[in-house]
Amino acid sequence: MTCYLRHLEDLLGELGYGIDESNRRALDKALHRAVGVRYRDCPMTWKKIKRSLAGEDEKKRLLARIDKELGRTDG
Secondary structure, eight states, X not given: OOTTGXXXXXXXXXXXXXXXXXXXXXXXXXXXXXXXXOXXXXXXXXXXXXXXXXXXXXXXXXXXXXXXXXXXXXX
């Protein structure tokens, strides 16, 4: 679980989220939901995240979905 989170520190930092032991699982679950992948299918989740980071528009949409999945509605 969460083996790809270390690659997303900057991305999540753009949303104001840090990664630590207390929130790793919640972040991981939110990322799975944001890209529409069944929880614990980390390889497919990482593949979809990387694809979403290919362009600025895709990245913005991914950030919005992650933020929504983490419960923030004002950003």
